[in-house]
Amino acid sequence: MPTPSKRWLLGGLAVALIATLSCASMPSSSILADSPNFRDGQFRNAVAETERSVAEVIGIFWHVLTADEIMPVPDQPIPVQPLSSEWFKQLPQDEDVVVRLGHSSILMSLGGDIWLFDPMFSRRASPVQWAGPERFHAPPLSINELPNIKGVIISHNHYDHLDQATIEQLVSKTEHFYVPLGLGQYLTDWGVATGQYSEHDWWQQHQQGDTTVVATPTQHFSGRGLHDRDQTLWASWVLIHGDKRYYFSGDSGYFDGFKTIGERFGPFDLTMLENGAYNPRWRYVHMFPEESVQAHLDLRGQRMLPIHNSTFDLAMHAWFEPLEQVSQAAHQHNVDLITPRIGEPVFLNQPQRFAAWWRPMMPGAEQVADAR
Template structure:
């Protein structure tokens, strides 16, 4: 059994192998329910972060933020020229495509992995209100290759979109969904049949790759009454000679230096750079570009792609500000901007060439 690494300095959970399944390539390590729980599990059934506990904001804080928010225009960014036919037929070349916000298509080992799929016009439970999309998806959902695995980071509406999930399932009913604890029921309700729900530190083996749910610092909710009742996670994707980390949403925390120490580095990491203002309200849950660079360093990463910007107007910074601030932070840290890259919406890069930039800079 692999090492458990809940990384707050205390081991408070028991582990055992629970493995017998007829699904091909599936080998799942599950927690054994003990008389006590891991530190990020609370007795009321909710979850907390490793280093700051739960993130809570009062209604008055929310109203203050909305009252003081500037009125920035909704921007639309140009899409990269792409070749969806190549991606649909690709079985050999490892590629990474940014489709917008936190949605990435990772092709590795002939497997198509999609993160936090969002192709709808709004990040909202409603079609007529809520944050509206400024930049269309880099590639329309119907032009994507069939998706083998979907990774879900948490249940916020800009990361877990019902219409996008149901459209993916109409295209391929046997897509396998990996999600943090508590999200299985929601996925099953919208029609997913193959679901693996993991706690931090748990792994599953699918399609000759190991997928591990890892800690990050955030919170969860889809309604006023369910705050922190489902877990949030980043995702490690590993195959021989390659290690990738997807971070959907996070505040800055020691979790990332812990991960860097535990894994000894990553080939590619996806790090959010937007939705960070005002800092008094957003800092615990959303990193800014300066903190994104710190996380890149903490993870001992070779290369990174910037996500979570330029798609929705979610917070108070202008939509085009995050890449500018990222470039300034990279310059101050002496890191080449080609190593921590800002993709165009819809841009595909060969991972072999992308990761080579670390060696040539």
């Protein structure tokens, strides 16, 4: 029998069938053909992955369904620091602030302007809300409590990063959406005006007031159904605001592109790097914790914020393992790792210390505390 935490995968097979019927219109090939990353009808990574046989794909599903797991989901509530609309009125205008909203969803205040990365407020990362991976915790605030948004930045079209219900609620609040090539059709279908978004190939940039937004490479893939694999591009993002530089990875396997991005745009004051949902069988598209730390070093980052963890069960490791292992790897490499609770503001111009909030929730934590 499949483990309880992976029952969503069985439902996911049905969800995938639904997704083929419910996904947005396919992007026009005319807007993709000029991209050097679009070949033979699909977007491609710079380094090609070895193609898997049908047997290998079946083996991955079987491994997910049958693998033994230790605490894939928390057995107590994740600590979340709530935010409210009043909090935004007190934000400093002369300091940059970053807040993890859960998973890869990031809120940044840059000189008082609010930016969102991969906002995902729905209960499930799925085309339907009755099946699919379910959140461990609620977001620290509702969309209604958000102020006007300067920019929303999307890394790719997977359901845990591009959420239709969230986008539809953000349309009236957002000045501009930034998406990789091909994602514009989703936004159009969901009520975003054509002039309200821009589609970007890797290395293309856009000036928004005093902030520069740059789409940069990443090593991943795209798709929301059974028949749209790699029909839209995936990207990481660089934000340059004044003399500060920030990097958001989206999803990626480890590749030499991190070093190239670091050479072209680094050093970065903060890297927000994927750290979670990894497995040896899909190492090409998701990093292990030690690889996330190496990516930070390649990018010439000063502080590192691990993302893509602590909200959804998307792999076979324990829910707390990404944060614990990345903390150990960061310590070994003398990396300044910041691990705020969900909803806890990080004031980037101030020294702050953050507790390893997940450790009291790890198995055996009570016995360790009692022994002390």
